Amino acid sequence: MMFLIDKLQSLGHKSLSSVQRLGRGHVFLLQVLPAMEGMLFRPGLLIRQMYSVGVLTLLIIVVAGLFVGMVMALQAYYALVDFGAEDSVSVMLVLSLLRELGPVITALLFAGRAGSALTAEIGLMKATEQLSGMEMMAVNPIERVIAPRFLAGFLSMPLLAAIFSAIGVMGGYIVAVELLGLDAGAFWSQAVAKVDLYHDLGNGMIKSAVFGFVVVWIAVFEGYDCVPTSDGLGRATTRTVVHSSLAVLGLDFVLTALMFSE
Amino acid sequence: MNTRTIEIAVGLFVAAGMAALFMLAMKVSNLATYGCSEGYVISARFDNIGGLKVRSPVSASGVRVGQVVAIEYDSDGYEARVSMSIDPQYDKFPVDTAASIMTSGLLGEQFVGLQPGAEEEFLAAGSEIELTQSALILEQIIGQFLYSMKDEES
Numbered sequence: 001m002m003f004l005i006d007k008l009q010s011l012g013h014k015s016l017s018s019v020q021r022l023g024r025g026h027v028f029l030l031q032v033l034p035a036m037e038g039m040l041f042r043p044g045l046l047i048r049q050m051y052s053v054g055v056l057t058l059l060i061i062v063v064a065g066l067f068v069g070m071v072m073a074l075q076a077y078y079a080l081v082d083f084g085a086e087d088s089v090s091v092m093l094v095l096s097l098l099r100e101l102g103p104v105i106t107a108l109l110f111a112g113r114a115g116s117a118l119t120a121e122i123g124l125m126k127a128t129e130q131l132s133g134m135e136m137m138a139v140n141p142i143e144r145v146i147a148p149r150f151l152a153g154f155l156s157m158p159l160l161a162a163i164f165s166a167i168g169v170m171g172g173y174i175v176a177v178e179l180l181g182l183d184a185g186a187f188w189s190q191a192v193a194k195v196d197l198y199h200d201l202g203n204g205m206i207k208s209a210v211f212g213f214v215v216v217w218i219a220v221f222e223g224y225d226c227v228p229t230s231d232g233l234g235r236a237t238t239r240t241v242v243h244s245s246l247a248v249l250g251l252d253f254v255l256t257a258l259m260f261s262e
Numbered sequence: 263m264n265t266r267t268i269e270i271a272v273g274l275f276v277a278a279g280m281a282a283l284f285m286l287a288m289k290v291s292n293l294a295t296y297g298c299s300e301g302y303v304i305s306a307r308f309d310n311i312g313g314l315k316v317r318s319p320v321s322a323s324g325v326r327v328g329q330v331v332a333i334e335y336d337s338d339g340y341e342a343r344v345s346m347s348i349d350p351q352y353d354k355f356p357v358d359t360a361a362s363i364m365t366s367g368l369l370g371e372q373f374v375g376l377q378p379g380a381e382e383e384f385l386a387a388g389s390e391i392e393l394t395q396s397a398l399i400l401e402q403i404i405g406q407f408l409y410s411m412k413d414e415e416s
Contacts, residue, residue, distance in 0.1 A: 050276075058275060160279070162283040162286065166281075169286070192289075192292055195292060201283075
């Protein structure tokens with residue numbers, strides 16, 4: 001009997017603490033958003049974070065985009081050549097890159113490359129009491145540390161997703177036209193005939209902005225909220241990658257259902 | 263690393279992102295056709311439009327000259343009314359032009375094909391094409407074929 005009650009208590013404790021964490025995350029967001037206006041006067045901080053969040057993520061995005069585009073073209077060709085519809089390879093490639101693969105894979109790679117680095121950096125600042133040190137000097141750490149990282153991540157994500165899609169299209173072009181011998185004119189004209197600027201490209205960009213917001217929110221919150229020990233820091237970094245990947249995939253379903261269901 | 267290098271790298275990154283967006287918009291989306299979508303609108307009535315959709319192409323001799331902008335059901339004439347926007351550079355379709363709904367390939371998408379007539383007057387904005395041919399419904403054709411086979415046997 002005691003055993004059962006203990007189990008119940010631990011279940012209740014876990015539920016309560018996860019609800020508390022969720023609440024802390026939202027309160028944290030409400031603290032960060034007003035601090036954004038400080039960025040207007042200190043663009044140097046933002047540029048430095050754009051470098052570490054955006055520029056350093058560029059390499060993995062470019063390489064992944066190139067290979068995803070090339071593989072997509074190969075697979076689409078294999079499926080479509082039986083129907084004599086191999087000219088539609090570009091439609092399949094471009095639509096899936098713009099609508100799904102661009103935003104989603106970029107967000108997953110972004111969570112792994114930039115999100116984990118943000119969590120570890122902020123968590124280590126907390127563990128070594130740099131954040132409390134700033135508060136002692138009357139510097140608001142949310143304005144000085146969190147806000148630039150948040151804004152940099154939010155701005156970098158759509159740019160990275162656009163680069164991913166563009167490189168993917170080029171990779172697909174290389175495979176489809178140079179390797180498989182499809183007609184270059186048909187490749188571009190089929191895509192132009194089927195892809196809508198607002199409906200496909202625009203919605204893909206909205207998706208990537210939403211994913212960027214969520215991933216960077218989870219990353220900086222996990223860092224700011226972590227248990228300031230080496231163990232807690234490690235767990236916070238893991239949680240960033242796991243939670244933001246799951247959030248991206250779940251949100252992707254919701255956004256797709258809202259945007260593309262006709 | 264000094265500030266100048268970082269700023270240059272970030273500048274390059276932002277420029278690359280913008281260039282990627284621009285390339286996607288220009289090369290693989292229909293941005294280029296948005297400019298000339300200010301064409302004149304003509305309409306046609308069909309008994310059956312098959313799988314025709316809004317934004318399906320309108321072509322003459324296989325060349326794309328416009329797109330379908332609206333499809334509605336006319337409950338007075340029991341017909342489908344298809345409005346098409348034709349690019350202004352193609353303004354010399356005679357009034358007795360025929361419109362038929364065709365399929366590109368066996369399984370391809372459907373489009374409206376225009377067959378120019380011989381009249382001296384040209385179609386203008388708001389005019390209606392009188393000569394139309396409905397979509398060929400493959401199932402109906404197969405059904406008719408099977409019936410005629412049965413008739414021959416008996």
